[in-house]
Amino acid sequence: MAQFISLKTAIPGPKSLELSKREAAVVAAPMCDALSPAWIAEGHGALVTDVDGNTFIDLTGGWGCMAVGHSHPRVVAAIKDQADHFLHTDFTSVPYEAYVAVCEKLARLAPGTFEKSVALFNSGAEAIENAVKIARHTTGRSGVVVFDRAFHGRTLLTMTMTHKAKPYKVGFGPFASDVYRMPFITSYHPTIEVNEWEKLLTTYVDPSTVACIVVEPIQGEGGFRVPSDGFLEMLREVSRKYGILLVADEIQTGAGRTGKFFSIENWNVVPDMICSAKSLAAGMPLSAVIARKDIMDQLPGSSIGGTYVGNPVACRAASEVIDIIEDEHLLERAVALGTLIRSHWNAWKDRYEIIGDVRGIGAMQAIEFVKDRATREPATQLNGEIIKECVRNGVLVAGSGIYGNCIRMLVSLEITDAQLTEAFGVMETAVARANASR
Ligand SMILES: Cc1ncc(COP(=O)(O)O)c(C=O)c1O
Numbered sequence: 001m002a003q004f005i006s007l008k009t010a011i012p013g014p015k016s017l018e019l020s021k022r023e024a025a026v027v028a029a030p031m032c033d034a035l036s037p038a039w040i041a042e043g044h045g046a047l048v049t050d051v052d053g054n055t056f057i058d059l060t061g062g063w064g065c066m067a068v069g070h071s072h073p074r075v076v077a078a079i080k081d082q083a084d085h086f087l088h089t090d091f092t093s094v095p096y097e098a099y100v101a102v103c104e105k106l107a108r109l110a111p112g113t114f115e116k117s118v119a120l121f122n123s124g125a126e127a128i129e130n131a132v133k134i135a136r137h138t139t140g141r142s143g144v145v146v147f148d149r150a151f152h153g154r155t156l157l158t159m160t161m162t163h164k165a166k167p168y169k170v171g172f173g174p175f176a177s178d179v180y181r182m183p184f185i186t187s188y189h190p191t192i193e194v195n196e197w198e199k200l201l202t203t204y205v206d207p208s209t210v211a212c213i214v215v216e217p218i219q220g221e222g223g224f225r226v227p228s229d230g231f232l233e234m235l236r237e238v239s240r241k242y243g244i245l246l247v248a249d250e251i252q253t254g255a256g257r258t259g260k261f262f263s264i265e266n267w268n269v270v271p272d273m274i275c276s277a278k279s280l281a282a283g284m285p286l287s288a289v290i291a292r293k294d295i296m297d298q299l300p301g302s303s304i305g306g307t308y309v310g311n312p313v314a315c316r317a318a319s320e321v322i323d324i325i326e327d328e329h330l331l332e333r334a335v336a337l338g339t340l341i342r343s344h345w346n347a348w349k350d351r352y353e354i355i356g357d358v359r360g361i362g363a364m365q366a367i368e369f370v371k372d373r374a375t376r377e378p379a380t381q382l383n384g385e386i387i388k389e390c391v392r393n394g395v396l397v398a399g400s401g402i403y404g405n406c407i408r409m410l411v412s413l414e415i416t417d418a419q420l421t422e423a424f425g426v427m428e429t430a431v432a433r434a435n436a437s438r
Pocket of ligand 1: 123125126128152153154277
């Protein structure tokens with residue numbers, strides 16, 4: 001018996017259909033590709049209600065932006081309060097405390113005993129672009145090492161750093177130069193051994209020309225791939241050996257999802273820079289580069305920045321998010337959610353052959369669907385059908401993976417056990433049907 005999902009019309013309902021018509025007439029076609037055919041009217045916690053009055057359980061959390069849930073009352077109050085005072089100055093024109101407060105909190109939370117310095121931007125891609133600029137300026141080198149199945153954004157440089165050609169790169173070249181793609185070592189998709197990585201790097205590029213290695217500690221769009229034991233530690237060692245800066249892209253993994261504020265804290269690895277965004281400001285556009293102070297502070301004034309970066313409303317939201325994560329013990333909640341998610345999904349794995357792998361850390365968990373467990377051939381179409389059936393039945397679920405054959409959990413850490421259990425009822429029905437249809 002559904003407690004939280006409430007479907008009053010077919011999905012999409014008539015008002016959503018009407019909005020889709022208006023959208024098709026005037027909105028750029030590449031933007032008209034939403035997961036949900038239902039248009040949102042309200043979002044609270046892990047629930048979303050559409051314009052036709054249907055309520056969904058949202059496991060996508062705005063593609064991982066809503067760790068503290070949709071419209072958390074404390075975030076909304078901070079935004080309203082800031083809006084009552086002022087909306088914008090540009091921090092480099094007239095400075096304001098909200099910017100400093102976020103930087104103080106991020107510098108305190110980021111791993112490393114060294115002094116840190118923080119720069120704020122708008123989007124994840126902007127944070128990555130700026131981390132690369134900072135690394136190049138600091139080292140006087142141009143090379144950037146990235147990984148297979150990585151995702152770092154859609155601007156020219158970050159699109160180049162992103163692996164997947166379609167839809168992100170096809171037709172958008174020429175790409176930025178000096179980007180070198182190396183294997184991300186993970187057990188379910190074996191490539192090389194951890195101890196072979198350095199040798200491969202040195203055959204590919206002169207490491208003395210590399211400014212930075214940019215790595216997602218757990219790959220997000222790539223399918224929540226968890227690194228093999230020793231991989232991130234090896235990257236730290238190799239980067240230090242060659243004077244290369246190590247940059248952790250925590251845009252999807254950060255802000256508590258893995259049970260640590262920054263996922264890199266799950267390993268004994270301290271990067272030189274961390275990029276944060278998404279859940280940092282609960283959907284307000286804010287990103288950050290947190291760097292060693294000696295690295296960041298050697299850049300000349302105004303060499304990085306932008307008109308809107310570190311907007312005061314977004315800063316107030318981020319400050320509140322960080323406090324909520326601490327006050328509501330959401331790191332512990334992420335760990336507990338991870339245990340609950342895995343107990344369901346591992347039981348499904350025992351029942352359904354199409355599940356090849358269940359993996360992740362904390363609440364950042366994914367299922368990989370395969371046509372055959374031995375060959376691990378991706379079951380892309382089945383994954384798409386499962387997602388569509390979930391949405392039709394009131395559960396918003398996000399796909400991922402280079403072959404689009406994974407489901408990833410990007411749910412709000414505020415979701416209740418009862419909501420999650422109800423969502424899993426819908427998901428399991430879809431998985432069972434897909435399994436039987438093979
Ligand atoms: C790991 C990672 N890096 C960078 C980005 C780009 O962030 P944005 O879309 O805010 O530019 C994303 C977005 O999904 C991401 O997951």
